[in-house]
Amino acid sequence: MNKQTFDQLKETLYHEKLDNGLDVYILPKAGFNKTFATFTTKYGSIDNHFIPLGEKEAVKVPDGIAHFLEHKLFEDEDGDVFQLFSKQGASANAFTSFTRTAYLFSSTSKVMENLTTLLDFVQKPYFTEESVEKEKGIIGQEIKMYDDNPDWRGYFGLISNLYEYHPVKIDIAGTIESINEVTKDLLYTCYETFYHPNNMLLFIVGNVDAEEMMTLVKENQSGKEFAEPERIQRFFEAEAPEVDQAEQTIEMNVKTGKCLTGFKERSPDRQGKDLLRHELSINILLEMMFGQSSKNYETLYEEGLIDDTFSFDYSGELGFGFSVIGGDTAEPEQLSERIKSMVVEFTSKSLDEETVESVRKKKIGFFLRSLNSPEYIANQFTRYQFNDMNLFDVIPVLESLTVDDLQEAMTEHFKPDTQFSKCLVKPKGGA
């Protein structure tokens, strides 16, 4: 077992790559009641075009199938896995993102039993035609719930402006029509391809003994058989570096408008340290431009264009990346113009070193606060690892970023003429 210590943070991380390819990480946390574990596959909503394990021809599968599979894995021959977890005093859950599907539990007792349950149910698919049909009703309601949610609609509206082909533009749950095409056999195909231990990561954080946990996981895994791992081949159509559409307006049954603007990453091919440096740089720049302590925030607030829902975020993965800036506003059109011109103005000047230092401190503090949260650690660590980065490099990298690094990231990312788009949500029938 490899052991890595982070003295400043007073954390120790244990790691081992098992024979079947599974990466296991354990972070003991004294003082916590709970243990939190995530079992994650590098398989998300964007992986809809691939060569199935053991085959030669690529297939295209219906939109939303990764999420559908996530729902269905909870069903076992003997019933519902939620039941088993709750009998063991745990709460279980799962989520699907663009690039990952994660299964998780948290519990304050019977940690060994719960961990075994987690490993076993994810590694034992059981789908029937009947249960697949039944799930269509439930997921159908999940899709409709999001359809009525203006924040969700605005967010996906913006992404679909940015991308012409890339499946990141498709709603993670798919559509009522696409999920209707899901079958038991298609679920097995996706499962066999993407749920190989070689494509998965287990993270355990909590009041645990690392040796004991690792032994348990190893014994559990050595009792199971898996096919020889293959490198998974996924396909994405070529995508122009520029945005597909500059704008879109969605009319909805709301009282307050929304404005979401964003910049599309021109070359989303970074991984590892490069990606970490790049995304931390963009985050610092966004904070400098639009953080609550910025001049721009103050101006927009005083002009009555934003309220405290105003926020920004950057997402970067292999193959796609974008920043999103916006929030609720009575004047979506005007706000989008102001954001754009503020970015132009900001990028035309050199960076103020004092502000850089202040924002750097803020980011370090945010990171320390996040380490109170087992959920944050497990989820972020996994995302970082899947992109060949290490979560515990965040503070040293934040400390090492220079003004030149920021300047470079700024020039590349914030190009208003070709990379900028906006999605406005307006009240139906409004002016």
Added chain:
Amino acid sequence: MKAINVNEFTHGPVNVHVIQSDTYKTNTLVLHIRAALTEEDHTLRALLPLVLQSGSADYPTRKQIRQKLDDLYGATLTGDVNKKGENHLISFKLEAANEKYLKDSTPLLENAFQMMTSVISNPLIENGAFKESVIKSEKRNLKQRIQSVYDDKIRYANMRLNEEMCKNEPYGLFVYGSEEQLDNITGEDLYDYYKRVVNEDAMDLYVVGDVETEEIKNLVSKHFTLPERQEKPAESGDEKAAAGNVEEKEIFEEQDLKQGKLHLGYRTNITYQDDDYFALQLFNGLFGGFSHSKLFINVREKASLAYYAASRVESHKGLLMVMSGIETGNYDKAVKIIREQMEAMKNGEFEEDQLEQTKSVLKNQLLETMDAPRGLVELMYHNELGGKKRSLDDWIPGIDAVTKEDVVRVANEAQLDTVYFLKGTEGGSDE
């Protein structure tokens, strides 16, 4: 469970609760300011924390406050209002990194105290009023908040159910106030109200972190310079819902939506003060609180009518609220199933092992809540709200002691008061 070390003392009008723990990498301050929820004051009260955190005498603008927080390694400060039973709380929360984990040793805790008190006890006042421009901005901000509830249909349906169910009780008032009242509020009005708050309301300050009580005593007496009181604030106790026979109401409303929102309100007449409080929690857990409960299994898993079907209790008002998102045409079906589940609970149709299962999930949830500083404060604050002292050590034995008879007795107290249905325009007919 790890022993929780709590020290309490009073300073002027403030009850101080110090919770020592070396589990966290941050220090958390929470100040709850409590008064009765009233028609007259509820809008003023919602506006006050927004105005206070927009500028103090020491830091006259939002931007200056935020910059100071950034310099404290991104400390977070939020001020908001909350409804707990018929109490209207103003709450300020400040979380700052513990300098033990940082390379420089700025006294962050003292700075945090200074920030929080600056905002609360040293407001920015000009000629006996809050500054006009701040009032104007924050009125707009609050108005947008009030309106945005309409845009989030789950919250909207909750608010409407409360309004309809508790028409003649303060609990029916909306936590953010009313738009009409908001229009007429002036900077003088709000300052007069502010003086009442600091002179009359009950205040509880919680400090959670790796801190010493003596240190906190010094910081509190140095920074919390609020006026001394002649009289102690009135002890608050839980307001039970109107006793006697409840007459069922059915309220329909229609909007342009994909999914209908079905919300049901029951009166239980049991609050945190009562010995049956833990039995109520178990009743809720079996009925709709978890993924093994009757609502989840019967509305979602068996009938596949919904993505979510859940219930929760309002601990200080004795209400039980059910919520679900369904196809509009499935209204009758869903209401029938929900009613049947309640009948089943009243008839004791659940097994001992399901009760045990619910106990272990509930205890797990409780212990997890205690892992987070804010969760710990939330749990402890019940004691002040309910006017009933219950130590954190009493919770687990309290849950363990509940019997099936207790749960059935509680179930038979529950009376359906209001069924609220926000109909969607789609899926109007049963297919």
